[in-house]
Amino acid sequence: NDTQVKITWYYNNLRGKPEKKKIIARNLGYHGVTAVAASMTGLPPLHKSFNLPLEGFLHVSPPHQYWYAENGESELDFSKRLAEELDALIQREGPHTVAAFIAEPVMGAGGVVPPPQGYFVEIQKILKKHDVLFIADEVICGFGRLGTMFGTDLYQLEPDMMTIAKGLTSAYVPMSAAIISEKVWEVLKSGSPETGPFAHGYTYGGHPLAAAAGLKTIEIMERENLVDNAHKIGAYLQKELRAKFTDHPLVGEVRGVGLIAGVELVANKAKKYHLN
Numbered sequence: 001n002d003t004q005v006k007i008t009w010y011y012n013n014l015r016g017k018p019e020k021k022k023i024i025a026r027n028l029g030y031h032g033v034t035a036v037a038a039s040m041t042g043l044p045p046l047h048k049s050f051n052l053p054l055e056g057f058l059h060v061s062p063p064h065q066y067w068y069a070e071n072g073e074s075e076l077d078f079s080k081r082l083a084e085e086l087d088a089l090i091q092r093e094g095p096h097t098v099a100a101f102i103a104e105p106v107m108g109a110g111g112v113v114p115p116p117q118g119y120f121v122e123i124q125k126i127l128k129k130h131d132v133l134f135i136a137d138e139v140i141c142g143f144g145r146l147g148t149m150f151g152t153d154l155y156q157l158e159p160d161m162m163t164i165a166k167g168l169t170s171a172y173v174p175m176s177a178a179i180i181s182e183k184v185w186e187v188l189k190s191g192s193p194e195t196g197p198f199a200h201g202y203t204y205g206g207h208p209l210a211a212a213a214g215l216k217t218i219e220i221m222e223r224e225n226l227v228d229n230a231h232k233i234g235a236y237l238q239k240e241l242r243a244k245f246t247d248h249p250l251v252g253e254v255r256g257v258g259l260i261a262g263v264e265l266v267a268n269k270a271k272k273y274h275l276n
Helices: 002-014 035-040 075-093 119-129 182-195 208-223 226-245
Strands: 022-026 057-060 098-103 133-137 161-164 177-180 251-257 260-268
Touching (some): 002 035, 002 098, 002 133, 002 161, 002 177, 002 182, 022 075, 035 057, 075 098, 075 119, 098 119, 226 260
Parallel strands (some): 022 057, 022 098
Antiparallel strands (some): 251 260
16 A cells, blocks of 8 residues: 555656645555555554654545444435545645545455445545545455455446455465556556656565465466355355344444454444443
């Protein structure tokens, strides 16, 4: 995700928009622990005592229906309200200063939060309106976790950039990748004659061992139809979790999709008191 931010800044510099640098993320979102990634992460422990987030990193409310929706508010109305909040923040900061919005298709570390109905449809309208790039963080959701190859497939997202890791090698060997759209690539390519090569990389970037592990992982996933299998057993997992825990007095909600799930524990089910 640090790489995606650098690409975003470089992209806007090449477009003659050097002020377009701010990044918007969501409270409860998780995007890593390095300085830039932690600045996008919306979890207080990753900011406290580290002088984070860095300047220019902003946060909006998460699409957490259970805790953040108003009484009687439908999923669609909740989604529209969150999109309006994002729009208001961009307008307040100035669209000419906002570069990108980053989001996990399903929030992981922040509590396993699938998006409410219409959420990404409304959010993407705002991003396109203000020429703001959409970075999809697929580190947790990618490679079959949700029962589709990527979360972008499940929710019909149209990201400009995508970050992948974890399932790319089944975590047998560390590897991650930053994927960019043709729209972004064309700008980067057009700037090469003037700026030279894209001056970015890591000591172990593209390591042959990791690349081999990634290729073999994808080969096995395709050969054994593991994504389809994740869809089938994921449906079973979600059904059984809800059947067994929804009515428990200490369970406020069971959430999830595919093979990611969360059970929200509460001290009082009727009054929705946090369990501390």
